[in-house]
Amino acid sequence: MKQLILKIIYKRLADVAKAVINKHQPVVIAITGSVGKTSAKEALVQIMRDKFADEVRFTKGNLNAEIGIPLTILGYGELPSKKKWPAFLLKISKHLKEENFPKYLILEMGVERPGDIEYFCSIARPTFAVITAATPAHLANFSSEDEMKKEKQKLAGYVGKDKLFYNCDDEYLSDNITSGCSYGIHNINSMICASNIELSLDGNSYTLSLGDKKINIKNGQIGEQMIYADIAAAGVADAIGVTAKEIADSLNKRKSYNGRMNLLPGKNNVLIIDDSYNANPASVLAAATTLHNLKYNGRKILVLGNMNELGSESEIIHIETARMISDLSELDSIYFIGPNSQKMLEAVKGDNRVVIYKTRQDFEKHLNENILPGDLVLIKASQNNNYFEELVKIMLKEGVDPKDVLVRQSDDWLSKK
Numbered sequence: 001m002k003q004l005i006l007k008i009i010y011k012r013l014a015d016v017a018k019a020v021i022n023k024h025q026p027v028v029i030a031i032t033g034s035v036g037k038t039s040a041k042e043a044l045v046q047i048m049r050d051k052f053a054d055e056v057r058f059t060k061g062n063l064n065a066e067i068g069i070p071l072t073i074l075g076y077g078e079l080p081s082k083k084k085w086p087a088f089l090l091k092i093s094k095h096l097k098e099e100n101f102p103k104y105l106i107l108e109m110g111v112e113r114p115g116d117i118e119y120f121c122s123i124a125r126p127t128f129a130v131i132t133a134a135t136p137a138h139l140a141n142f143s144s145e146d147e148m149k150k151e152k153q154k155l156a157g158y159v160g161k162d163k164l165f166y167n168c169d170d171e172y173l174s175d176n177i178t179s180g181c182s183y184g185i186h187n188i189n190s191m192i193c194a195s196n197i198e199l200s201l202d203g204n205s206y207t208l209s210l211g212d213k214k215i216n217i218k219n220g221q222i223g224e225q226m227i228y229a230d231i232a233a234a235g236v237a238d239a240i241g242v243t244a245k246e247i248a249d250s251l252n253k254r255k256s257y258n259g260r261m262n263l264l265p266g267k268n269n270v271l272i273i274d275d276s277y278n279a280n281p282a283s284v285l286a287a288a289t290t291l292h293n294l295k296y297n298g299r300k301i302l303v304l305g306n307m308n309e310l311g312s313e314s315e316i317i318h319i320e321t322a323r324m325i326s327d328l329s330e331l332d333s334i335y336f337i338g339p340n341s342q343k344m345l346e347a348v349k350g351d352n353r354v355v356i357y358k359t360r361q362d363f364e365k366h367l368n369e370n371i372l373p374g375d376l377v378l379i380k381a382s383q384n385n386n387y388f389e390e391l392v393k394i395m396l397k398e399g400v401d402p403k404d405v406l407v408r409q410s411d412d413w414l415s416k417k
Contacts, residue, residue, distance in 0.1 A: 010066050012089045016096065017070035018123050024101035026057075028124045029236060032109040032117070032155050033132030033167070034148075035282040036228055037064075040132050041108045042257060043233035047250040048104055051242050057102040064110035069120055072107060104240075109155070113141035117154040128239065129159045130232050134172040137280035139311035156180065165192075165235045167228060181239070183231045185224060192235040194227045199293055201263055201271070201376075208251070210238050215248045220255035222263060222273065223290035225283065230254065259389060259407035261287065265397040268373040272395055275380040276388040277407050279307045281321050284380060291378045292328040298374040299332040305360060305381025305388045306338030315340060319347040326351045335370065337363050338386070360391055371395070383408075387417050 021028070029044065031037045041059060048056045060077040062068065067079065074095050080088040109120045134149040142148040149172050156164050156177055164180035166173045168187045184190035185197070191211070198205040203220040204227055217230065234247050256262040259277030266272045275287045284304060291300050302325065310317050322344035325334060334354045336344045341356035348354055355370070357363040360381075363370070371377055377395070381388040389406045396402060403409045408417075 009085065009089065013067060013070035013074075013092070014119075014123050016092050017073040020073060020095050020098075020101065021105075021124050023096070026101060026103055026105045027128070027240070028126045029104065029106045029128045029130070030109050030121070030124070030126035030155060030158075031107070031130040031132065032111055032152050033130075034135040034137035034152065035280055035286070036132035036167075036225060036232075037108050037110070037130075038277075039226060039229035039257075039260065040130055040232045041106055043229045043251065043254065044106055044130075044236055046254060047233055047237040047242060047247055048106065048240075050250045050253075051237075051246055052104060055103040056106065057104070058106035059108040062110070064108040065112065065116075066119070069107055069109065070123060073105065073124060110138075111148070111151050112138045114147060114151055117151055117158075121155070121158050126155070126158050126163075128163045128236050129155045129165070130236060131155055131164075131166045131173060131177075132228065132232060133167055133170045133282055135170065135280065135282035136310060136313065136317055137282070138309045139313060140309045142311065145313065153177065163239065165232055167232070169228075181235055183228070183235050185227060185231075192231050194231050197224065197227065199223065199290065201294060201296070208234055208248075210234060210244065210247075213238075213244045215244050215251075217248060217251050219252050222256060222261045222294075223286060225286040225290070226254075226256075226261060258405055261290070262405065264392065264405055265400060266371075266377070266395045267397055270371060270373065270395060271376045272392055273376070273378040274389070274392045274406070275378060276392055277383070279305070279380050279382045280310075281307065281317055284321055285324055287378060287380050288325050288328055288331070291376070292330040294376070296376045298376055299372065300330060301333045301335070301371065301375050301377045302331050303335045303363070303377060303379045303388070303391070304337065305386045306340060308382035308384050308386070315343055318344050322347045322354075326354070333370070335363060337381070360386060360388060364391060364394060367394070390417060 031041050045058045059072045063072050134152045161179035166177050168174045168182035168190050169184040182190045183192035185194050193209050194206040196207040205218040208215040208217050230251050262274045264272045318340035326348040337357045345356045393402045
């Protein structure tokens, strides 16, 4: 019965959203990838809203799948409550009569199963496409990692080569996409790139190269992974016609978002880098490497919870991740927490920096002995059944309101924890 109800909801939303798209013909910018798609979306939203104001509509929150994409198209920023769905599905036909619609539509596309890209693009065929990465994530509904990667790559087939932007530092994308606008940091052949990179707790500084245009950027975000988002967004904005100065002005405003490499004050002069929004292997390694590279006079501590939705490969991926983290010599203490922590510890046997806990709550009981005054602490984990923002909450400096700085603090979210 539940599946039947979902099918009815999916079809109704898709039919109305598709009709609205066909009527107004907006410029659709689709963004997908294993990691970095939300950050790329937020960077592009910053640039586009600064330039075009209300002519831009975009994905809010996690409305990036079967229900969320049509809701975004129709102008909604959250899901209706369960009790309101019947009336909601009846009233959305009003959008078919609306004469005004934003010129630009930025859609984050979260791929979780085979066929997702085809389905999303059948509702809103993209004008521009961004593929941020094809690394292990959301594998539970795929038969293999390769099948998941091919699904993300399918987005490239829906746009012309001059309207496709892909991360050429990603090995799979670089090997399998033969035309398009490449962006990157480490691949010398990238068409859009960042150089002269300096990372600090004050933010990122780098030179953005857009063809023959060079732009100096300095903003309040932390880590190379955030620079990828900036330069992907800059490439799309440049193609749309935003000037280099306008791009620079927008990117220089960028600050960290809640739960995404967000620097927060903790008790006892502890500094917290809150990256608790979500986690997969690529984002974990990026965050841990950033911590490794940051200059800091005190101890640098990594607290890592479980990475979810990795399917049958979960254990081996956690083991491989542990080994790569163990190679980061500038980390003073490493805490692995969750169901895979024992295997991770065994994989790095001999690394005395590593300590494990079964649950976040177990770690919290030993917080005062593990985290010392003046430490710099990076906290990261997947969302479901982890909720490491609650660990950040108990570490926050007195007077800082969790609802202002942490993810998932609404009454609805708190009731689930």
